[in-house]
Amino acid sequence: MRKNILITGASSGLGEGMAREFAKLGRNLALCARRTERLEELKTELTAAHPGIRVVIRALDVTNHEQVFEVFRAFQSELGTLDRIIINAGIGKGQPIGTGAFRVNRQTAETNFLAALAQCEAAVEIFRQQNAGHLVTISSMSALxxxxxxxxxxxxxKAGLANLTEGIRADLLRTPIKVSTLYPGYIRSEMNEKVKNTPFIVDTATGCRALVKAMEKEKTEAYVPAWPWGPLGFLLKRLPLSLVTRMT
Incomplete structure (x- = not known):
């Protein structure tokens, strides 16, 4: 069992929801995000509801790459081991290419890929030292x-993150370290709360239960929730681009 679990971006959305689900399973949690006041509230909630678990928190801006390594190592020192690290922190900003919004798109790339690379580096460094662990990256159905x-x-x-994760998996195939990529479909969260008329969307709690269930199986890849995103993922990879654009 993966007892000690680190989640980045844990102050809201999917990170917060996954923390609640793992707490129900009796896991110890290492939670980090920029908004420490939100983490404090979550820690109070979880330890009150599940007094048998440990919840440790730290401030982390994942775009501060040196801080990523410092925080991950501090969590390992505090808990003894890190058994699963979930690379979840990210943003959903974006504008059409060539419309004068390079700054916004660069911020998305720096947060969702470069910062994720730093988190993967820090996580795998710890797992190699432990010779054990489970790396999970949260990609997206849009990565397909x-x-x-x-x-x-x-x-x-998110496509870059998925390919990065597969490369890490290739490096670690003959080791005890497991590597998983999750592709969430539409799950309601603070990131997309203003988006209307979204097909197949599920609420945060339902989506996070599905994410945790997929992680516990430790498959290399999973579409979440499995229905309808499994069949849709199969189609998305194969349909002509002209049809894909009508679906998005």
Missing amino acids: RGMRRNLTAYAAT
Whole structure:
């Protein structure tokens, strides 16, 4: 069992929801995010509801790459081991390419890919030292194809993260270290709370239960929730781009 679990971006959205689900399973949690006041509130809630677990928190801006390594190592020192590290922190900003919004798209790339690379480096360094652990990256269904309009840069960063994760998995195939990529479909969170008329969307609690269930199976890849995103993922990879654009 993966007892000690680190989640980045844990102050809201999917990170916060996954923390609640793992707490129900009796896991110890290392939670980090920029908003420490939100982490303090979450820690109070979880330890009150599940007094048998440990919850440790630290401030982390994942775009501060040196801080990523410092925080991950501090969590390992505090808990003794880190058994699963979930690379979840990210943003959903984006504007169509060539419309004068390079600054916004660059911020998305820096947060969703460069910062994720730093987190993966820090995580795998710890796992190699332990000779054990489970790395999980949260990609997106949008990573399966090039997306248009506001999704173009975002989808590209999530595709990059998925390929990065597969490369790490290739390096670690003959070790005890497990590596998983999760592709969430539409799960309601603070990142997309203003988006309307979204097909197949599920609430945060339902989505996070599905994410945790997929992680516990430790498969190399999983579409979440499995229905309808498994079949849709199969189609997305194979449909002509002209049809994909009608679906997004």
